[in-house]
Amino acid sequence: MKTKLSIILVVMFITVSGTFAQKAKKTDPKFFIYLCFGQSNMEAGARPEEQDKVVDERFQMLAAVDNNKLNRVKGNWYVATPPINRPENGMGPVDFFGRTMVANLPKEYRVGVINVSVAGAKIELWDKAGYKNYLDSAAGWMQNICKQYDGNPYQRLIEMAKIAQQDGVIKGILLHQGESNPNDKAWPQKVKAIYDNILKDLNLKAKDVPFLAGELKSAEEHGVCAAFNTDVLAYLPKALPNSYIISSKGVKGSPDQFHFNTAGMREFGKRYAIQMLKIQGFEYKEAAAAQPADSSK
Numbered sequence: 001m002k003t004k005l006s007i008i009l010v011v012m013f014i015t016v017s018g019t020f021a022q023k024a025k026k027t028d029p030k031f032f033i034y035l036c037f038g039q040s041n042m043e044a045g046a047r048p049e050e051q052d053k054v055v056d057e058r059f060q061m062l063a064a065v066d067n068n069k070l071n072r073v074k075g076n077w078y079v080a081t082p083p084i085n086r087p088e089n090g091m092g093p094v095d096f097f098g099r100t101m102v103a104n105l106p107k108e109y110r111v112g113v114i115n116v117s118v119a120g121a122k123i124e125l126w127d128k129a130g131y132k133n134y135l136d137s138a139a140g141w142m143q144n145i146c147k148q149y150d151g152n153p154y155q156r157l158i159e160m161a162k163i164a165q166q167d168g169v170i171k172g173i174l175l176h177q178g179e180s181n182p183n184d185k186a187w188p189q190k191v192k193a194i195y196d197n198i199l200k201d202l203n204l205k206a207k208d209v210p211f212l213a214g215e216l217k218s219a220e221e222h223g224v225c226a227a228f229n230t231d232v233l234a235y236l237p238k239a240l241p242n243s244y245i246i247s248s249k250g251v252k253g254s255p256d257q258f259h260f261n262t263a264g265m266r267e268f269g270k271r272y273a274i275q276m277l278k279i280q281g282f283e284y285k286e287a288a289a290a291q292p293a294d295s296s297k
Contacts, residue, residue, distance in 0.1 A: 030108055031168025032101070033062075034276075035161055035198065036094045036115040037126060037153070041214075042176035043117035044092030046254070046262040048082045052091055055081050059098040060112040064160050065148045075163050077112065085115040086148055091262060092117075093176060093214065096269025097276070104277055104284050112168055116157040118145050122180040123190050126154045128197045154194070158201045170204060172276055176214040178233060179258050182225045187232050188239035195240055206242050210279045212272050215248035217258055223248075224257035244279070246271050 036042060061080040063072040067087045072078055080098055083089040094113050101111045118125060120142055124134040131154060135146060149156040161170060173195065181187045195211055198204070213236055217223025229248070236243050251271075252264040260268055274284045 026166060028110070028168050031110045031112060032105075032171040032280075033112040033114070033161075033164045033168045034094075034097070034172045034174055035157060035170065036113055036117065036174040037157060038117045038175050038177035039121045039179060040117075040119035040258065041179075041260055041265075041268075042092055042094065042115070042174070043119050044083055044085050044089040044094070044115070044265075045119070045259055046091045046265045048091040048095075049262060052095065052262070052266075053081055055079050055099065056102050058102040058107075058110045060110060061098075062112060062114045062160050062164050064114060064116050064156055075160065077167070080113060084113060085117055086145075092265050093260075093269035093272055094174065096266045097174065097272040098269075100270045100273035100284075101276065104273070105282060110168070112164060114157065114160045114164060116149060116153050116160070117176075118142060118149075118153055120180055121153075121177070123177055123184075123187060123194070126157075126194045127190065128154050128194070128201075154197075158198070161198075161202055165202065170202060170209060171280065172210045172212065173198065174212050174214075174272055178216050178228045179225050181232070182228045184232060188236045191236060191243075192239045195243075209242070210276065211240055211243040212246055212275055213243060214246040214268060214272065217253050217260065218248045218251065220249070221251070221253035222257055223253065244275050246275060 057079050059080045060077045061084040062077055063074050065086050066072065066074050069087055080095065082091040082095055084094060094115050098111045098113050105111070122134060125131055131152060135143060135151065146153060164170065175191065178187065199206060199209060213233060215229040215233060216225045219226035233245060236245065248268065251268050252261050253259060254261040277284045
């Protein structure tokens, strides 16, 4: 009887040890994950064209909400075909950030993104402590968007990021926001506070997590908030040392005063990627990024 019990215990130990070993091996250091948030441009309002629907399988998205139409379930990885935010969205800079990254990284690398963005939102929506006061007074349509994130976009971003950390390594954060804080001189410090909370909640170190923030639509493209770029955004690196500004100069816009068009989203996403590649020690090759996404190549 004792012999049988010993055998059973040994088998159980081996099984449990094997299970933990499998989990330990699951994290892939060459699976680079990037957290993305912001308002309408980052949310992805441009309309994808046929050429935008072919995506290298090395570029993945972690669904932050369910998408029944595409059979996507929150908390699972999928090839990053648009939309990579919510079902009603289109294409944004994150789409071509990821495509440009995988086109220029060695073939054994993968890129994953998590996008939790809300149109029209002030930066306060991602304030861990004060978001509810802001959201309670926000327009009904914005509250409805946030319901898809259980009323707390920041917490959903953290929740999804923790899932992603089981599979890969968080290597950076991308932001595009400011149209709703156009004259807010305290914006850089508010962003720094959000960044610090993300690092703390995910047990990350600032030196390992560069923060990329894109300029708003330029004056040349008739952007009504273009002054934000020089009067507010330009001061972010002083508040957040490991941050970088992505220029919107020459990025084509849609007819309105706030948004980039489809071609503009492609270019802007590429610029985010060029900066991230440089930071992380990889060379950007124009020809590689320009080729059609084809996982068979």
